[in-house]
Amino acid sequence: MANFFLENQDLIYIVILSILLGIEVISNVPAILHTPLMSGANAIHGVVIIGAIIVMGHAKPDDFLALTLGFIAVVLGTLNVVGGFVVTNRMLEMFKKKK
């Protein structure tokens, strides 16, 4: 336990501070922005695509399972990122027009 804590101290700091930041940043949002915000958050967790790129980029040339799955993962991750940001932008564009 103590070892785990000392070894991963940096990560634990990042996790705790990120949690608090997430709560702080969101807590005062007006109800009209709930849907765009959820959509924006949805796009941000598309950051998982970086993991997919790492998988794909370091897969051995003869490891077809890793290559195939990595390829699919990159496609799906890109869908999440691109779709997420574009949908959010479309929602917010409509609010802007009214100004």
Place this chain on the structure above:
Amino acid sequence: MSTFLLELSYLIGSITFIIGLKQLSSPDSARKGNLVAAAGMGIAILATILFHQKDGQPIGNIPWIIAAMGIGTVIGWMMAMKVKMTAMPQMVSFFNGMGGACAAIISIVEYNAHPEGSSGYLLTVFLGLIIGSVSFSGSMVAYGKLDEKIKDISASFLTYLNLLLLVLIFAIMGIAIVQPDLLGHSVVWILLAISFIYGILFVMPIGGADMPVVISLLTSLTGLAAAFGGFLYDNPVMLTGGILVGSAGTILTVLMCTAMNRSLLNVIIGSFGGGGAAGSKGASGDQTVKEISLTDTAILCAYAGKVVIVPGYGLAVAQAQHICHELEKKLEEKGVEVSFAIHPVAGRMPGHMNVLLAEADVPYPKLVEMEDANPTMNNTDVVIIVGANDVVNPAAENDPSSPIYGMPVLKVWEAKNVIVMKRSMRAGYAGIENELFFHPKTKMLFGDAKEMLGKLVSEVKEL
């Protein structure tokens, strides 16, 4: 040098996510916030392809990676551009599912590459796999439900089955970490399968009215899955991005539950429309409703001083937001003061109604939030309710046995006249009877919202 550039890009990415989320929570800067976060994401992705190294090896298979990203970009872009504003919630759910699947696949590949890893490593891999696949299958069910492709299936045994599956998942994971030889390497597929089924059964019994809460919850789950990926690769941008979304999504989920006066546990386990619903149904069984004709409605509205339109999900389904705006304009030409009263959870997601009405060019100041609308109800002449039900149910105020008792509602019954536009006498999304329809001030106008509003506009025009 390349490591420095990589880490610098990740730092920039993390900061843009935080700034982006912050800006997304204020109407003036929201659009910029989204673009800032998108730019940060682009930088982080590009830096990964260019500078990432594992054991001194740079990223390979770049043509394949670019091809995959190209496919994803084209499909994602087209889907996002083509989707109708009314179908937005299920689109978000769909993209969320993609992220979950991505996280699950990463875990599978990582497990196959290092099945003999340390217990901490295995824990991270398995958690990413479980959360990712639950999020994927759950999001797909939520997508299907909102798109009305999947019907609600409620059975009380599902609660127990789900609990059992959850225990099973963690038991298998525990064994696979402590005694890796006992289950062999195929354990990764077993966990994938059970998590996938759990995701389906977890969302299946939850009623359509609670779907926004579920999507928000699944979004934060995918964030968590991404964060486990960050642990796996010691990747700070995945970690901060994932955790940020995880905690922000959780808060958003809680905010939505608060708006409906329900606890999260209640949403997940409780089935709506139980005992209390049956009770109030019996009470109102022998009451009659009053119908009103289109012409009478038109006259009533055109000669009123102040009209408030309460839009609900029925308006979204009927795609009636444009014709609703038309009615508003026609009435204003007659000198009537028109506004829209928006309940925080109207539609299928909080803020959904605002997005829809904004699409129909309804000016911003016309959209009045519930807290500001309620005090003005008693000097309103006519309230037109278009396809809303539970958010105007007086039972939330005066019937402690009702499942929605305590939920803040729009007090439309305080207005002088209430016109309810509705397809039939069917109960609302929550499946409970609405006392309002039998209220002495209430008159019903049955029919499809778009059709009826269209006719109403031409009636008003002729006056």
